[in-house]
Amino acid sequence: xxxxxxxxxxxxxxxxxVASWLHSLEAALRFAPEELYLYPLYVRPLxxxxxxxxxxxxxxxxxxxxxxxxxxLDAGYAQVSMRMFRARHAPEQSGPVYCCQSDxxxxxxxxxxxxxxxxxxSSEYAVGATSIKGILSDYIRQPAAAFAQARYGCAVxxxxxxxxxxxxxxxxADGLDCGAYQAQFGSAVWVDLPELAEVLAYDLxxxxxxxxxxxxxxxxxxxxxGPWLYSPRVRQLMEVYELR
Numbered sequence: 754x755x756x757x758x759x760x761x762x763x764x765x766x767x768x769x770x771v772a773s774w775l776h777s778l779e780a781a782l783r784f785a786p787e788e789l790y791l792y793p794l795y796v797r798p799l800x801x802x803x804x805x806x807x808x809x810x811x812x813x814x815x816x817x818x819x820x821x822x823x824x825x826l827d828a829g830y831a832q833v834s835m836r837m838f839r840a841r842h843a844p845e846q847s848g849p850v851y852c853c854q855s856d857x858x859x860x861x862x863x864x865x866x867x868x869x870x871x872x873x874x875s876s877e878y879a880v881g882a883t884s885i886k887g888i889l890s891d892y893i894r895q896p897a898a899a900f901a902q903a904r905y906g907c908a909v910x911x912x913x914x915x916x917x918x919x920x921x922x923x924x925x926a927d928g929l930d931c932g933a934y935q936a937q938f939g940s941a942v943w944v945d946l947p948e949l950a951e952v953l954a955y956d957l958x959x960x961x962x963x964x965x966x967x968x969x970x971x972x973x974x975x976x977x978x979g980p981w982l983y984s985p986r987v988r989q990l991m992e993v994y995e996l997r
Contacts, residue, residue, distance in 0.1 A: 756787075756844045757787040757788060757843065757844065758784060758785075758786040758787055758788070759786060759787070759788040759789075759790065760781045760784065760786045760788070760789050760790070761789075761790045761792060762777060762778065762781060762789065762790070762791050762792070762821075763791075763792045763793075763794055764791060764792070764793060764794065764813075764814060764817035764818065764821065765793050765794035765809075765812070765813065765814040765817060766794055767802075767807045767808050767809060768808075769813070769817075770813070771813055771816050771817055771820055774813075774817045774820070774821065775820055775821065775824065778821050778824060778825075779824075782828060785840070785842070786840065787839065787840050787842065787843035787844070788837065788838070788839050788840070788843065789825065789830065789837075789838045789840075790836050790837050790838075791818065791821055791822075791836055791838070792836060793814045793817075793818065793976070794807075794814065797880050797996075798880075798996050799879075799880050799881045799996055799997070800880050800881075801882075815973065818835075818973055819973070822838075822973075825838045829841045831926070832926055832972070833925065833926050834924055834925050834926060834972075834975065835924065835972055835973065835975035835976065855937070857869045857870065860875065863876055863877075863878070863888055863889050863892040864876055864877065864878030864879075864888065866906075867903075868909070868917075870909070870914065871908060871909050871910070871914070872903065872906060872907075872908060872909060873906050873907055873909050873917075874903035874905060874906025874907075875903070875905050875906060876888075876892060876903075876904070876905065877891070877892075877904065877905060878905075878997075879996075879997035880996070880997070881997055884997040907987070907990055911938075912945075912984065913984060913986075913987070914938075915934075915938055915940075915942075915945050915946070916946065916982055916983070916984055918934060918937070918938070919934070919942060919946055919949070919982060920979050920982050922934075923952075923958070923965065923967060923978070923982075924967070924975045924978065924979055926966070926967075926972070927964075927966075928958075928961075928964045928965055928966030928967065929942065929964065929965040929966075930963055930964055931943075931963045931964070931965060932963040933963075942965075946982070948981075948982070949965070952965075952967075952971060952978065953965075956968055956970060956971075957970055957971030957974060957978070958971045
């Protein structure tokens with residue numbers, strides 16, 4: 754069989770309650786998965802849910818997250834990030850350990866994103882059904898030489914590399930190793946990103962020696978903290994991108 758069974762669940766769905774959400778979680782736990790990913794529902798513009806509306810009067814996502822987190826910790830799962838939980842019986846990695854801060858990522862398939870040290874890019878993507886069909890058709894028909902070019906993305910300069918390193922580290926349970934940051938970039942993270950002091954001031958993180966680690970309150974706000982650390986340049990690029 755597969756050494757790792759991964760189950761993805763979404764909370765915040767129309768018609769879902771905290772009780773029905775926990776019922777779904779219990780059903781997943783009966784399979785004893787090595788990994789569980791819990792995704793909050795986000796409604797993107799131009800999607801079916803955006804057009805129809807969710808019909809939700811109350812946002813239960815935070816309550817659902819907290820209930821599921823408590824249940825998984827009680828079941829012996831370790832929280833790796835806001836979304837990811839790993840079981841005690843999960844196999845140890847036998848190969849090289851992937852490090853998102855330094856190894857980069859290659860995305861495969863239409864719309865997948867990739868990043869290297871100084872580039873963050875993707876092929877064309879969309880969320881509207883009509884646009885998706887056209888993109889898939891073009892992707893399948895394009896010649897191999899076309900994959901040597903990236904048409905969507907941005908260059909990642911030295912300042913952006915520092916921000917990316919901090920975001921990718923801080924939002925993991927292992928936290929941000931300030932010493933490793935200084936060794937890689939030759940500068941102190943508190944000088945490069947002085948706004949990080951605010952996460953300590955609001956008890957969203959605590960410092961253990963060189964490690965800056967999110968508190969439970971900080972971890973559940975990961976989807977706010979990440980964008981909060983975006984640079985003005987990246988925010989502007991996101992704002993001018995035309996959604997399809």
